[in-house]
Amino acid sequence: MHFELNHKDPATKARAGVLHTDHGAIQTPIFMPVGTVATVKAVHQEELKKDIQAQIILGNTYHLYLRPGTDILEKAGGLHKFNNWDRPILTDSGGFQVFSLAHRRKITEEGATFASHIDGSKHLFSPEGVMDIQRKIGADIIMAFDECTPYPCTYKYAKRSMHLTHRWLKRCWTHFHNTDPIYGYEQALFPIVQGSTYKDLRKQSAETIASYDSVGNAIGGLSVGEPHEDMYEMTDLVCSILPSEKPRYLMGVGTPINILECIALGVDMFDCVMPTRNARHGLLFTSQGTINIKNAKWKDDFSPIDADAPNPTSRTHTKAYLRHLFAAKEILGQQLASIHNLAFYLWLVGEARNQIIAGTFGTWKDQMVKNMNKRL
Amino acid sequence: MHFELNHKDPATKARAGVLHTDHGAIQTPIFMPVGTVATVKAVHQEELKKDIQAQIILGNTYHLYLRPGTDILEKAGGLHKFNNWDRPILTDSGGFQVFSLAHRRKITEEGATFASHIDGSKHLFSPEGVMDIQRKIGADIIMAFDECTPYPCTYKYAKRSMHLTHRWLKRCWTHFHNTDPIYGYEQALFPIVQGSTYKDLRKQSAETIASYDSVGNAIGGLSVGEPHEDMYEMTDLVCSILPSEKPRYLMGVGTPINILECIALGVDMFDCVMPTRNARHGLLFTSQGTINIKNAKWKDDFSPIDADAPNPTSRTHTKAYLRHLFAAKEILGQQLASIHNLAFYLWLVGEARNQIIAGTFGTWKDQMVKNMNKRL
Secondary structure, three states, X not given: OEEEEEEEOOOOOOEEEEEEEOXXXXXXXXXXXXXXXXXXXXXXXXXXXXXXXXXXXXXXXXXXHHOOOHHHXXXXXXXXXXXXOOOOEEEOOOHHHXXXXXXXXXXOOOOXXXXXXXXXXXXXXXXXXXXXXXXXXXXXXXXXXXXXXXXXXXXXXXXHHHHHHHHHHHHHHHHHXXXXXXXXXXXXXXXXXXOOOOHHHHHHHHHHHHOOOOOOEEXXXXXXXOOHHHHHHHHHHHHHHOOOOOOEEEOOOOOHHHHHHHHOOOOOEEEOOHHHHHHHOOEEEEOOEEEEOOXXXXXXXXXXXOOOOOOHHHHHOEHHHHHHHHHOOOHHHHHHHHHHHHHHHHHHHHHHHHHHHHOOHHHHHXXXXXXXXXXX | OEEEEEEEOOOOOOEEEEEEEOOEEXXXXXXXXXXXXXXXXXXXXXXXXXXXXXXXXXXOHHHHHHOOOHHXXXXXXOHHHHOOOOOOEEEOOOHHHHHHOHHHEEEOOOXXXXXXXXXXXXXXXXXXXHHHHHHHHOOOEEEOOOOOOOOOOOHHHXXXXXXXXXXXXXXXXXXXXXXXXXXXXXXEEEOEEOOOOOHHHHHHHHHHHHOOOOOOEEEOOOOOOOOHHHHHHHHHHHHXXXXXXXXXXXXXXXXXXXXXXXXXXXXXXXXXXXXXXXXXXXXXXXXXXXXXXXXXXXXXXXXXXXXXXXXXXXXXXXXXXXXXXXXXXXXXXXXXXXXXXXXXXXXXXXXXXXXXXXXXXXXXXHHHHHHHOOEO
C-alpha cells in the first residue's frame, strides 16, 4: 500500500493524491461511507458503487466483533467477501464505540473491558486483541486501539489518556508486525493522534505518531462536541507535524463544511455517520444548502431532490415524492435520502479534488461554505 | 390497449400472451409487485427494473387517495411521474382496503363510507368517485369499484353483495366512458367477478362481467381465507366463462404454488403483497422451497441466497450475510429479501410463460409445486 501525493493547492494546505491498496486505488481527498455492521445503513452495495460511487467504506470493529462475530467473518473469508464489497475497506479500532458506552466500560493499562450493548455480555479489548480482530475482519486499513477522550476533558485526564494511547500504540504496532494478513492482501495500520483540545498534547501526540513508519496517520478525538474552531485549530496543528507524504485521516468528521475546511488544512480522508443518519431523519445536504424534506412546503415541489447532483437517484426523484415517502413512513424514503446524502458527500470530495488539481480550491471552498450554510 | 393471446398449453388451460399498453407491453402470465402507497416497500425503482425486471406494478387507490392525495398526484402529472415509473401501472379500486377496515366502514347503495386509518377522517367512495380518483392517479389499468366479501360469507350476503357490485359496475362503466384520460394515454377499466365461494353466484357474476366489452377482466373476493381448493374451483369455473381472448386478472393471489395452479386454470395476471411482506419478515421463496433466513442454521452458510436465481442480488449475497442483516435488524436485510422474493416471483411467471410456449408447462408445474412445498 502506498500514497502518491500529486497536487497541492496554492492558496490553502489542501492536497490531492491517490492511495493504492490491493482492492484498488482511492483518490483523495475522500469520504468513506460508514458501514457499521457490514452494511451502509439502507444502501444496497450496487447503489454504493453506481449511484454513490463510493471508493472505500468503513466498518466498525466493535459492532462486527459482536455481530456477526469474528469467527463468522473468518469463515466467510473476511469482511469483503461477507458483505460482497470488493473495493477497499477501513475498520476503526473499537476505541470510539467503547468510549461511547460510558458507564458500561472500564479502562485499564491492559485494555478496555465493556458490556455489550446487545446482551450485556462482558468483553475485553486489548491492543493485541484488537489487532487480531482486525486481521480477521480483513480491512485494507486498520486502526490502532486508542482511548478517545470526551469533550470537555481535564488537561490531567487528556494527558494521562494520551500517554496510554501511545503505550497501546506501541503494543498494537509490535503485535501487528508480528502477525500476517490472513487473506493474502496487504493490511496497513494507521496510528491515531489524541490529546483532546490541548495544543501541547496534540503537538506531542502528533510527533509520537509521526515517528512511526506507517502508511498513513489518523487524527482522533475530534468531532466529539468541541467548538468547530477548536477542531480546526487542532487539525491544523496536527497536520503541520504529520508527514506530508502520508495520507491523513480525520476520524468521524463531519458536516460538509467541516470536511471542506479540514481539506483546506491538509486532511485527505474522512468518515462520518452524519450523511446516513441525517438522511434517515429526512435531513438532506445539497450544494445550495440543507433541506428538511419532511417539511410540508415540499409537498407539491416537483423539482428534483437535487438538480445539480451527479447521481441518477437525486436527479430523477422529486422533492414531493421523497417528502411523501417520509410522511407515509416508507422505507424507500430512508433509502433514497441515504443515497442522496452519500452521493453528495462523494461529489463534494471529488469536486474538492478537481478544484485542488485546477488550483482553484480556495475560492470554490469559500463559496461552497457560504451556500451550504443556507437552509432551503 | 389490446391483448394478444399467443400460446395455449396443450395439457392445461395455461395461456401465454402480450398485453399492449401505452407504457409498454406486458408478457403474460405476469406478476405485478404491489406498490401500495407509490412505492414497492423497501425496493428502489432501479432495482424493480434491473434486478427484479418488473413489467407492471400495482398501486392502491385507497392509500394513494389518502396519501399523497389525488390533488398532489394530479399536479405531479399522474402516478407514473410522481413515483418515477414509466412502465405500466394498475390501480385497484379501493374496494378491498375499504372492506378490510371492517367496523370503520359502512356500505350503502351509494357507495362505501369509511374512516381513514390515518386520522379517522370520514370519506365516501362511490363508483363514480372512484373512477374520477383513478383517472387522476392515471394508471394504465383501473378497476371497477366492488364489494369484496369476507370468508366465510352467508349465501344471502354473498348474493346481495354480488348484485350491488354489478350495479356499481354499471355506474363505473357509464362514468368511465363519460370521462377522458387526463394525461394523454389510454386507461382500461377491468370489471371484477364476485360471488364468494358459491358456484351459482360465481357463474352468474362471470356471465355478467363477460357481457361487458372490457379490455380485460378480474376475479375478486378470493385469497381472503377460503381453502385453496375453493380458490381453484372458483377460478376454474370463472375462467371457463370469461372470454378467452381477454386477459384474466386474479386479484390478491397468492403463494407461488397458488400462482402456478391458477396459471394452469387460465389466469394471466396476479398481484399479492406476500413476496414483499414475507421478505420483511425474513421468509424467502426459492424454486427449491422456502427459507426462514432468521434461522440460526444459516449463520455460516456462505452459499448464495438462491444460486438458481436469475438476478444479481440473490446470486451474489450469501445466506449468512442476509441472516446477519436480519439478526442485526438492518434495513438492508428487508431490502435484499424484498428484491429476492420479487425477482423470484417474476422469474416464476416468466418461466411459466417459457414452459407454456414450449408446451411443457404441465409437467414443469407439477415438479415446481413439489419443490416449493419444501421448507429448507
